[in-house]
Amino acid sequence: MPIQSPPSSLLRLATAGSVDDGKSTLVGRLLYDTKSVLADQLDAVTKASVDRGLSTPDLSLLVDGLRSEREQGITIDVAYRYFATPRRSFVLADTPGHVQYTRNTVTGASTAQLAILLVDARKGVVEQTRRHAAVLALLGVPRLVLAVNKIDLVDYDEETFRVIAKEFVAHATSLGYPDGSVLALPVSALVGDNVVDRSDRTAWYRGPTLLEHLESVPAAPDPHDAPFRFPVQYVIRPRxxxxxxxxxxxxxVAAGTIRRGDEVVLLPAGRRSTVARIDTPDGELAEAVAGRSVTLLLTDELDIGRGDVIASPGESPTLTDELDATLAWLSEKPLRPGARVLVKHGARTVPAFVEELTARFDEQKLSSVDAPDTLLLNELGRVRLRTAEPLPVDDYAVSRRTGAFLVIDATDGDTLAAGLVGAPLPNP
Incomplete structure (x- = not known):
């Protein structure tokens, strides 16, 4: 029976930035210059560009896939792109820049190991730049790249770049990013300077190109060595x-490694059993690691359903009905103490009650306000929630999958917030 081999080198990354900073053009340039665009895709983009009166292909159209996005010239939804070079494979999420779509940035960055944050060289660090940096810090994205885009529109001026880079690195450091985790580089997505190929027009810049950095930066490993976590999605009874x-x-497998013969605990029931088999459509495995989709068979017949968690017995999640968490509030409806909501943790959804708003974070001033009356759209805040049933949760710093949850409107099913268990607000 095969033992699952380690996955090839993979980097998950996301883009973020303000409106018209050139995120989609940068991603399109990255895809085009790494020859990751199919001929029919390029033909379609060329035709659409000609229809808009352009003499050269608008590479942003490689990413802005929705008709409404192409017509408006903006990114609305998260666009995922997959590409590879001889050195590494990439999964890239291009996220919107408009303030009202900050919720999509949370979605795109939630699994990222690196984020590319763009600024316009003519405008520098703006309010949305600081907001996105705070969200990325909160989500635990370990590495940032500041792409100072449109450097050609400031005549490749070194001093302009240095001032912007210094301001942003200071801001990122205040959010908790350590030395060496933030790289600033001058680029022109439209022309291609320092995206894949090094530019002679920025001879004063001695660092790597964007692609060189993406190919060489250490990727945070999947948590194979973390305690085992397996949220049950479906019970298979073919009969x-x-x-x-x-x-x-x-x-x-959300975290850790599971092997045939391992002892496990079922939560919330607390019953123990042993793994009898690990099945996949391609056959049985001797072990499975984080990120692998499998079917577990146990030696005991237990009452297990969708939403239960199978875990390591010695290092199991905390079973609790009280969540102290940080929320990224994504709804135009304000959150107030006393609100009744639904909490979706993994595959389990339970009613919950907002006991207290303990703090709100001001991402512009890098300060917190204690006991706010409300949380508004795009604000970050600390809350205490009481759930109707105990949930098996981890601290978000330990496990992103079992430490995250959604807050849902009980009346219409709309997603209201992304929640992170135990994650503190940035503390400059």
């Missing part, structure tokens, strides 16, 4: 003559 007694629990 066929070939499999009369088959009872499997399907899902994706």
């Amino acid at each position: 066929t003559p070939e499999h009369p007694d088959y009872r499997g629990y399907a899902g994706q």
Whole structure:
């Protein structure tokens, strides 16, 4: 039976920035210059560009896939792109820049190991830059790249770049980013300076190009060595003559490693069992690591359902009905103490009550306000929630998957907030 081999080098990254900073053009340039664009895609972009009266292909159209995005010339939704070089594979999330779509930035950056934050060289660090940096810090994105874009529009001026880079690095340091985790570089997404190829027009810049950095930066490893976490998505009971007694629990390994014969604990029930088999569509495995979708069979018949968590017995999640967490508030409806909401943790959704708003973070002033009356759209705040049922949760710093949750409107099902268990607000 095969043992799963480690995955090839993969970097998950996201883009962020203000409106018209050139995020989609940068991503398009990255795809185009790494020859990651199919001929029919380039033909479609060329035709659309000609229809808009342009003499050269608008590379941003490689990313802005929705008709409404192409018509308005803006990014609305998160666009995911997959590409590879001989040195590494990439999953890239291009996120919107408009303030009202900050919620999409949270989505795109939630699994990122690196974020590219763009600023316009003519404008420098602006309010949305600081907001995005605070969100990225809160989500625990370990590395940042500040791409000072449109450097060609300031005549490749070194001093302009240095001033912007110094201001942003100081801001990122205040948010908790350590030395060496932030790289600033001058680029022109439109022309291609320092994106894939080094530019002679910025001879004063001695650092790597964007692609060189992306290919060489250490990627935060999947938490294979973390305590095992397996949220159950589905219970498989085929009840066929070939499999009369088959009872499997399907899902994706959220953290850690599981092996045949390992002892596990079921939460919230607290019952223990042993892994009898690890099934996949391609056959049985001897072990599975974080990120692998499998079906677990246990030696005991237990009452397990969707939303339960199978975990390491010695290092199991905390089972609690009280969540002290940080919220990124994503709704135009304000949050107030006493609100009744739904909390979706993994595959389990339970009613909850907002006991207290303990703090609100001002990402512009890098300060906190204690006991605010409300949380408004795009604000970050600390809250205490009481859930109707205990949930098996981890601190977000320990496990992103089991330390994160959604807050949902109980009346219409709209997503109101992204929540991070135990994650403190940035503390400059």
